[in-house]
Amino acid sequence: MSDSAFTPRVFSGIKPSGGLTLGNYLGAIKRWVDMQGPDFETIYCVVDLHAITVWQDPADLKRSTHEVAAALLASGIDPEKSVLFNQSQVPGHAELGWLFNCVARVGWMNRMTQFKDKAGKNTEKVSLGLYAYPSLMAADILLYHATHVPVGEDQKQHVELTRDIAAKFNHDYGVEFFPVTTPVIEGPAMRVMNLRDGSKKMSKSGESDMERINMLDDADTIAKKFKKARTDPEGLPSDVAGLKDRPEARNLVDIYAGLADTTAEAVLGDFGGAGWGTFKPALAELAVEKLAPISDEMKRLLDAPDEIDALLAKGAEKAEAIAEPILERTFEIMGFVRSRR
Numbered sequence: 001m002s003d004s005a006f007t008p009r010v011f012s013g014i015k016p017s018g019g020l021t022l023g024n025y026l027g028a029i030k031r032w033v034d035m036q037g038p039d040f041e042t043i044y045c046v047v048d049l050h051a052i053t054v055w056q057d058p059a060d061l062k063r064s065t066h067e068v069a070a071a072l073l074a075s076g077i078d079p080e081k082s083v084l085f086n087q088s089q090v091p092g093h094a095e096l097g098w099l100f101n102c103v104a105r106v107g108w109m110n111r112m113t114q115f116k117d118k119a120g121k122n123t124e125k126v127s128l129g130l131y132a133y134p135s136l137m138a139a140d141i142l143l144y145h146a147t148h149v150p151v152g153e154d155q156k157q158h159v160e161l162t163r164d165i166a167a168k169f170n171h172d173y174g175v176e177f178f179p180v181t182t183p184v185i186e187g188p189a190m191r192v193m194n195l196r197d198g199s200k201k202m203s204k205s206g207e208s209d210m211e212r213i214n215m216l217d218d219a220d221t222i223a224k225k226f227k228k229a230r231t232d233p234e235g236l237p238s239d240v241a242g243l244k245d246r247p248e249a250r251n252l253v254d255i256y257a258g259l260a261d262t263t264a265e266a267v268l269g270d271f272g273g274a275g276w277g278t279f280k281p282a283l284a285e286l287a288v289e290k291l292a293p294i295s296d297e298m299k300r301l302l303d304a305p306d307e308i309d310a311l312l313a314k315g316a317e318k319a320e321a322i323a324e325p326i327l328e329r330t331f332e333i334m335g336f337v338r339s340r341r
Helices: 020-034 058-075 093-103 106-110 112-118 128-142 153-173 219-227 249-259 264-271 276-302 307-334
Strands: 010-015 041-046 082-086 148-150 180-182
Touching: 010 020, 010 128, 020 041, 020 148, 020 249, 020 276, 041 058, 041 307, 058 082, 058 128, 058 276, 058 307, 082 307, 093 128, 093 307, 106 128, 112 128, 112 153, 128 153, 153 180, 153 219, 249 264, 249 276, 264 276, 276 307
Parallel strands: 010 041, 010 148, 041 082, 148 180
Antiparallel strands: none
16 A cells, blocks of 8 residues: 555544534535535544544443434435445554554644534543544544545634644655645535524534424424524515524525535525515425435434344444554554564
8 A cells, every 4th residue: 555645535423422412414414414424435434533532421431323324314414435434443543543542742632622612621620632632533533544525614723733743754764655634614504403493503412402403303393483583573584684683594505505505605595585474385395305205214223223133234334444553554554563463
């Protein structure tokens, strides 16, 4: 394997923390589906090792892992087109994660804003894993020599850290072994907001279930939530500038655009001047059309966990076949004795 020959390859992962929402679908999953095709090899992972940076009930972790896998499959991740697996079934993630712990600098980790946000004032009491997990995230990506990572804006810093780790490794060992990964940040509804408060991100942990669209919601529930979503007294403007300082309106327009594979400008071209009594039923109809079949298939898969497990096992075998020579070459570059084969 040439150290500088990088196949165009996408890697991304989603943590099994339960309660997937429309935000997960539009912000990540739908984009992953769209990236399947001739331009990239696509590798998608349920990152269960990341989940345990905070304590997980074992039964909940297993259930959430199945739920994420079911969501990916139901949304259109095709195991024949993509590699789909759960992280803990490929030991190379943890092994390369340790090697990168020894490449990354403490100062880099101290700049990670997500650790500060999650740890809050309890930095002395959180797990070491929560502090160090960005280097494991770098390992997730670079274990496959991934060249592109679709991420939300809040994860861009972690891809930048991945680039720093790759650059330092290559410099320290005089090689061009790891690619400098490119974050892919695009799409009309990257940050889906709360249906009751457009200033807050849609979250599984919100106070009211009416704030969010869950990926397991049925058609009637989806329609009801959109029809009851908070708006404002004004109708829809004819251009995007008219959405300024109207967070709820902007959110619903962006969601429509994301579901319809179009832009906010195009949505307003069709609905500009209309009232919410026209737009919200149209949005509800579109959401039911796109999301209800996913919900139905997720429920079918969750009733057949053996089917999910079999697909994850096959995916893990494919993932390991890509990862193993990259990991072995990493050990070789670093000078480890690898006489056992």
